[in-house]
Amino acid sequence: MGCAPMGHILYDEVMRYNPKNPYWFNRDRFVLSAGHGCMLQYALLHLAGYDSVQEDDLKNFRQWGSKTPGHPENFETPGIEVTTGPLGQGMANAVGLALAEKHLAARYNKPDNDIVDHYTYVILGDGCQMEGIANEASSLAGHLGLGKLIAFYDDNHISIDGDTEIAFTENVDKRFEGLGWHVIWVKNGNTGYDDIRAAIKEAKAVTDKPTLIRVTTTIGFGSPNKANSYSVHGSALGAKEVDATRKNLGWPYEPFHVPEDVKKHWSRHVAEGATLEAEWNAKFAEYEKKYPEEAAEFKSISSGQLPAGWEKALPTYTPESPAEATRNLSQTCLNALAKTLPGLLGGSADLASSNMTLLKMFGDFQKDTPEERNVRFGVREHGMGAICNGIALHSPGLIPYCATFFVFTDYMRAAIRISALCEAGVIYVMTHDSIGLGEDGPTHQPIEHLASFRAMPNILMLRPADGNETAGAYKVAVANRKRPSILALSRQKLPHLAGTSIDGVEKGAYIISDNSSGNKPDVILIGTGSELEIAAKAAEELRKGGKAVRVVSFVSWELFDEQSDAYKESVLPAAVSARVSIEAGSTFGWEKIVGSKGKAIGIDRFGASAPAGKIYKEFGITAEAVITAAKEVC
């Protein structure tokens, strides 16, 4: 209730949107980072005329199947831009939305026609302010000078545990000034409507910096007994206090009743929104006439329709191609795709030269060069992930990628999970994907990470083994616009293996070699990524000893799960229980693939600091180990 004035002014006076087309490209974006206050946003969407939130939806708040879940979810409720609730995420999403606007404006606007021109507004609370992710994203927003990002800090001095005095006494204004923001303080946010209006005007006038408007409010404003208390933070007021609040605020109406004069006042937004969109459509028609090439590109980005045949840009390899680390092969794919996919942009958390993520034909996206496509995220993994969620949800054809060492997905896991939940097709380029990174040691060597993402819903965990599989992983990642992909890539050089293919990757698991007949090998060797080579070597040896051996690349468990039973049986016949898997990571979960009679070779301890070859040998991730295990099971 303390945020009601800000929300009211934004939706009723300031923001440009079309309630009947929540996806109109040039709408202002609004993010409620303090997502637990979502009833306010649902009410505003309802008043503004969005079809997604009807009176019944408001009555079914937080109920099964309703459009009004406990936190705002873009995939449930048109009009909600992103998915918030986990604190700080929304602030970083907003930075991503504003970054996308600045980028597209710089690329497509013309002196006579600015088709990209909107603001991004975000409301965040004390909780968001305490989260590290919000500081990371705010620091980058200041660095990039995102002048059309306007953040309202609902400074109500209350979080769940009580007064923020118990844990949060920093000077937020000073911190944001340090971060390069313009800061405004509205002292009376409960009733100071004109002050809020003036602050927004001032914020818009500052075009080279994002603005933080600190709005001092009273939580639960209007409630005579519970205002300014932690008891209203995440809980309902209760019937008695609701009555008291109604009396206190002079609101004589029944629950959910919208008085006629209020309805009438808000009703103009449907017509106004239609006009705004129609005007923009006319503007875009002009643009299309004058700049047909740019318009075609822009339409691909704004519609999500990828250019036909984009996948033909992907390279293919033969076993004769020179050995290469999959991180380098990934860079080849990224650079090939960037030429054909106008919406591909991204970068690394200060590891571009290790992650191999630079797009060579583009420069750096900086404050004064926002048309470029290499984003320098800094050492801010968590912010990077959430910013990419914002970019992906800005326009369906924007394809953000971001990169760090695979082990540091731990820093950004909350953002990756939201990618999966909110259906943001972010591509996570995660290099140095095992003990194969060597000397940096156990702090940098992922072990349980593959398993941890295989267990996460709606995400694709891909671990390609060579050039063709890396290309296949990119084909899958780009095609999946509503499901994020994680590519686990090697630091070390790997050979191109016979039998690998882009098509194979799309099936999740497939046979790369087999000297058996009748779908009855003596043993099936299964590998992923850098260990597929080891499985192939072991197979050669075993075949020399007369065994019928199948080698299966298991690049993505999720994709294999989606195949038909017949296909699954053709790769892993139920009758063949002699199975050995090898992967330089936790064996957790592998019983599903190798069965209780099979063997899973992996690493169920932390890594070590030493040259990669030495660690592989000491940890028993070797062809010899596969051969021994194979002999044991068949």
Next chain:
Amino acid sequence: MGCAPMGHILYDEVMRYNPKNPYWFNRDRFVLSAGHGCMLQYALLHLAGYDSVQEDDLKNFRQWGSKTPGHPENFETPGIEVTTGPLGQGMANAVGLALAEKHLAARYNKPDNDIVDHYTYVILGDGCQMEGIANEASSLAGHLGLGKLIAFYDDNHISIDGDTEIAFTENVDKRFEGLGWHVIWVKNGNTGYDDIRAAIKEAKAVTDKPTLIRVTTTIGFGSPNKANSYSVHGSALGAKEVDATRKNLGWPYEPFHVPEDVKKHWSRHVAEGATLEAEWNAKFAEYEKKYPEEAAEFKSISSGQLPAGWEKALPTYTPESPAEATRNLSQTCLNALAKTLPGLLGGSADLASSNMTLLKMFGDFQKDTPEERNVRFGVREHGMGAICNGIALHSPGLIPYCATFFVFTDYMRAAIRISALCEAGVIYVMTHDSIGLGEDGPTHQPIEHLASFRAMPNILMLRPADGNETAGAYKVAVANRKRPSILALSRQKLPHLAGTSIDGVEKGAYIISDNSSGNKPDVILIGTGSELEIAAKAAEELRKGGKAVRVVSFVSWELFDEQSDAYKESVLPAAVSARVSIEAGSTFGWEKIVGSKGKAIGIDRFGASAPAGKIYKEFGITAEAVITAAKEVC
């Protein structure tokens, strides 16, 4: 090399330590948060006379089995306090170390005898500064007024991708002033020894605030061709440039040669350290004489020897005890243990009243009440975890616990992983552990989290079902001082089940009821946490139908893995393949337990916003589903 002056001054002039006893209680603590520069610390430990780093260890930098891994690891190298490398962690560890010092000093020092009195020093770089975790921890350090924390910010303007200008242009000084720190700038950190000395003196004089000393340095200082370049960030100089650097710095000696005058200069630290410890020992002997009770408590904390019989404080329950959420049962355990364990302290990330973590007999640890044991971490999960690592590694008898919703382990996963790696016995109290939290919806409902931690090395993932099991989980968590524990606890009320026990929990999995004979049940039903009740209900029904049914509580996979084969066979006989598991989380990994002929009931999608009972029903987490599955498998 840019940090060498700071390191030299700290180890040679400022810090109080005893090289021959790296664990002397009252030593100053030093943390190299910029852990990739660890060769500097190894060299300083070697010069200072620590036995852990010999000349051979320096020569075997980053090699298999050496004491000098690629990043500093406390569990490998005595003299290293914590494990750093993942950026920002060390800064938060240092906050934990300083917080522990302030707490113990307030509890145990007497006007005539201050047995706790040391500083905590930390060196952090640009990378650490960009990480959100560092801002979280720094904000809390400012709030708590940790005056004996002195941070050196190695301001070298270079990170891996090049000049920090590309991503990091904020005003760090201003941000830290906003965070409540005292800030000093040393303009010439390469050779300004006296300026560094003066800054440390000034920092010590400011007792109510932590101090940030920004030291502007040149990365790779002394290298004529590579100084001030990103190429020296994580890479060696190369033989040629090493030679050039030697010439440039006027250093005529062979590699690894320490000239006699340098040796002689540093040799005094062994004798000085012994004296420092002897003086402190004499002081403590006085203390013990005068304050025997406090001394006994203090010794428990400083030695890690827990009071005999501490586990007797844990409550037990019968099926007649009133139903209770395990988060509430957890609070009962915490409060019971706090009376007997002097080193137990902790708190929540602004969810104390939801996580139920308040110790009722103590007040809040605040700037002016640091003797209290309820820590208010604020909404700073990542910082909280790493601060707890620092507390745990300060003294073996400090037992930090910290809390948030289970799903938000995603925010702090990097810190939890370091707990596991660095052998910090932190207790993670993670409530709201499933869809059972209800209306908050999928952003707040963990799904894959149990699996993701079961796959992590050296950590105990415990999911107790009721009162006895919650007590058992705490017994395990407290006893495991070199392995962190995560307790997944319910929001919803759960009955106390017949057959549960503390002893059972210690075995990881155990039979709670069985109407079979000869270790040959028709079917084994397996549950964890809130679903054990469902398994028990299904068993009752199946038994009515004449089946011999065993119910197994699978509270910790790791503990069960450690049992003898005979015990495992007694719980899960190989001959019984009819097994059904039920858990309100991902089924990933359950094939290991139920086998390929069994069935795992779980949730392999995101949750939903609705009352808990409704979601359980819609997702099929029900006794009916267990009964149906049981009939299918047996």
